[in-house]
Amino acid sequence: MTTPLIQIQSVHKAFNGQPVLDGVSLDIARGESITVIGQSGCGKSVLLKHVIRLLEPDQGRVLFNGKDLGELDLHELTEVRRRIGMLFQSAALFDSMTVAENVGLGLKESRQYGRNEIDRIVAEKLKMVGLAKAADKNPAELSGGMRKRVGLARAIAGNPEVLLYDEPTTGLDPITSDVINDLIVRLTEMLDVTSISVTHDMKSAFKISNRFVMLYEGRIRFDGSPEELRQSDDSVIQQFITGNADGPIKVR
Amino acid sequence: MASALEGLGRKGVSFVVKLGGMSIMFGSFVVSLKGFFRSFGLIIEQVYALGVQSLPLIVIISIFVGAVSAWQAAYQFKFIGAPLHYIGDAVGKAVVIELAPVLSALVFAGRVGAGITAELGTMRVTEQIDALESMGINPIRYLVMPRIIACLMMVPFLVVFANFVAIIGGLIVSVIGVDVSSETFLSGFRHSFKMSDLINGLIKAGVFGFLIGLVGCYEGFQTRGGAQGVGKATTTSVVISSVGILVFNFIFAVILFRV
Numbered sequence: 001m002t003t004p005l006i007q008i009q010s011v012h013k014a015f016n017g018q019p020v021l022d023g024v025s026l027d028i029a030r031g032e033s034i035t036v037i038g039q040s041g042c043g044k045s046v047l048l049k050h051v052i053r054l055l056e057p058d059q060g061r062v063l064f065n066g067k068d069l070g071e072l073d074l075h076e077l078t079e080v081r082r083r084i085g086m087l088f089q090s091a092a093l094f095d096s097m098t099v100a101e102n103v104g105l106g107l108k109e110s111r112q113y114g115r116n117e118i119d120r121i122v123a124e125k126l127k128m129v130g131l132a133k134a135a136d137k138n139p140a141e142l143s144g145g146m147r148k149r150v151g152l153a154r155a156i157a158g159n160p161e162v163l164l165y166d167e168p169t170t171g172l173d174p175i176t177s178d179v180i181n182d183l184i185v186r187l188t189e190m191l192d193v194t195s196i197s198v199t200h201d202m203k204s205a206f207k208i209s210n211r212f213v214m215l216y217e218g219r220i221r222f223d224g225s226p227e228e229l230r231q232s233d234d235s236v237i238q239q240f241i242t243g244n245a246d247g248p249i250k251v252r
Numbered sequence: 253m254a255s256a257l258e259g260l261g262r263k264g265v266s267f268v269v270k271l272g273g274m275s276i277m278f279g280s281f282v283v284s285l286k287g288f289f290r291s292f293g294l295i296i297e298q299v300y301a302l303g304v305q306s307l308p309l310i311v312i313i314s315i316f317v318g319a320v321s322a323w324q325a326a327y328q329f330k331f332i333g334a335p336l337h338y339i340g341d342a343v344g345k346a347v348v349i350e351l352a353p354v355l356s357a358l359v360f361a362g363r364v365g366a367g368i369t370a371e372l373g374t375m376r377v378t379e380q381i382d383a384l385e386s387m388g389i390n391p392i393r394y395l396v397m398p399r400i401i402a403c404l405m406m407v408p409f410l411v412v413f414a415n416f417v418a419i420i421g422g423l424i425v426s427v428i429g430v431d432v433s434s435e436t437f438l439s440g441f442r443h444s445f446k447m448s449d450l451i452n453g454l455i456k457a458g459v460f461g462f463l464i465g466l467v468g469c470y471e472g473f474q475t476r477g478g479a480q481g482v483g484k485a486t487t488t489s490v491v492i493s494s495v496g497i498l499v500f501n502f503i504f505a506v507i508l509f510r511v
Binding site: 052054078086109154158 | 375378379380382383385386387388389390394
C-alpha cells in the first residue's frame with residue numbers, strides 16, 4: 001500500500017485555552033480532491049494551515065510524503081512549501097507589488113529561474129486564470145474575483161503538487177464564485193494536483209471535490225464521497241448541507 | 253487591592269513575554285544575516301523609504317532644536333550672570349551629546365517605527381506574511397532584516413545631519429536674537445567640541461535605530477485582529493520605542509559620559 005501524500009495524525013490545537021481541533025486524523029492520497037466543510041470558526045482553516053506548517057499542532061503530527069513537518073529544518077520546510085500552493089481566503093496579495101510581481105515572487109525568491117523564464121511563466125499562469133491583461137495592475141485596482149484569480153495564479157506559479165484553497169469563493173457573487181469553481185476544477189485536472197479545499201459554500205464543495213470531510217466540534221464527523229454525504233442520515237450533516245437554522249448545530 | 257495586584261502581575265508577565273519574543277526575533281534576525289547579500293536590494297529600498305525620506309522632517313525639527321537650545325542657554329546665562337560668549341559651547345555640547353541623537357530617534361520612532369508596525373501589522377492580519385511563508389520565503393529575511401538594518405544605519409546618518417542643522421539653527425538665533433557674533437558662537441563651539449562626543453552620540457543613535465526597527469517589526473508581527481489591532485500595535489510600538497530610547501539614553505549617559 002502506498003503511503004498517503006498527506007497524513008494528519010491526532011492533531012490537537014487550542015487558542016487561548018479554547019480547543020479548536022480535538023484529535024483530527026486524516027489521510028489524503030495523491031490525486032485526491034478533498035473538501036473540508038463545517039461551520040464558520042470550526043477550525044477548517046486552522047487544519048489547512050497545519051498542512052503547510054503555518055500553524056503547529058499542540059499534540060499530534062502532520063506528515064508530508066511520510067516526513068513529519070514538525071521535524072524539518074527551515075531549508076527542508078522551504079522545499080516542502082515549494083511543492084504546495086495556497087490560495088488564501090482574502091487572496092493575501094502583496095499590495096506593494098503589481099499583479100505580475102505577486103505571481104512571480106515565489107519563483108524569483110527560489111533562485112531557480114532566470115528573469116525571462118519568470119516573465120514567461122507569469123504570463124502563462126495569468127493567461128490560465130484569464131487575467132493576461134492585468135499583469136501591470138496593482139491589487140487595489142482589482143475586484144474580489146480578480147484578486148482570487150491572481151491568488152490562484154500565484155499558487156500555481158511553481159507547478160505545485162498540492163493546492164490548498166482556503167474559502168475560495170467566500171465574499172464573491174454567485175456567478176464569480178462559479179467562475180472560480182470552474183477554474184479550480186480545470187486547474188486541478190490540467191496540473192494533476194492533489195487539492196484540499198475548505199469551504200462552507202456547498203455548491204462550490206460539490207463542484208470541486210471527490211471526497212468530503214466534515215469538521216464538527218473539533219473532530220471529524222464525516223469522511224466520504226459526495227454521494228454518501230448527500231445520503232447521510234446524520235442530522236448534523238443534513239442540517240449543514242441544507243442550511244437550516246433549526247437542528248443540532250447551534251450558531252455561536 | 254487583590255485585583256490591582258492581579259492586574260499588575262498580568263502586566264508584568266506580558267512584559268516578560270514581550271521581552272522573550274523580542275529576544276527570539278533578535279536571534280532570528282542574527283541568523284537571517286547570512287542572507288544579507290541576497291536581500292541587498294530590499295535593504296537599499298528600505299534605506300531610501302525609511303531613512304532618506306525622513307531627512308526633511310529631521311532637518312526641520314533640528315533647526316528648531318538648535319534655535320531653542322540657543323535661546324534657552326541665553327536665558328539661563330542671563331539668569332545666572334554667565335557671559336553670553338559661552339553660548340556656542342553650550343549649544344554644541346547639548347546638541348551633539350543629547351539633543352540631536354535623542355530627539356531625532358524619538359521623531360524617527362514616531363514616523364518610521366509606527367510605519368513599520370502598521371505595514372507589517374496589516375500584512376499580518378491580511379495573511380500576507382502567511383502567504384510569504386507558504387511560498388517558502390522566510391519573512392524574517394525578507395521583511396524584518398532589511399528594516400532593522402535600514403534603521404540601524406539611517407538613524408546615525410540622520411543624526412549627522414541633525415547635528416549640523418541644529419548648530420546652524422543655534423547660530424542663527426544667537427546672531428539675530430541674542431546678539432552674539434557668529435565668530436564668537438563658532439569659536440565657543442570649536443572650543444567645546446570633542447570628536448569622542450560626536451562618536452558616542454552616533455553610537456547611541458545606532459542603538460536607538462536598532463531598537464526602533466526591532467520593536468517596530470516585533471509589534472507588527474504580533475498584530476492580531478483587524479484595523480483596531482493594527483492601531484493598537486502601532487501605538488504600543490511607538491510607546492515602547494520612545495520609553496526604550498530614554499532608558500537606554502540614561503544608561504549611555506552613565507557609561508559614556510563620566511562625571
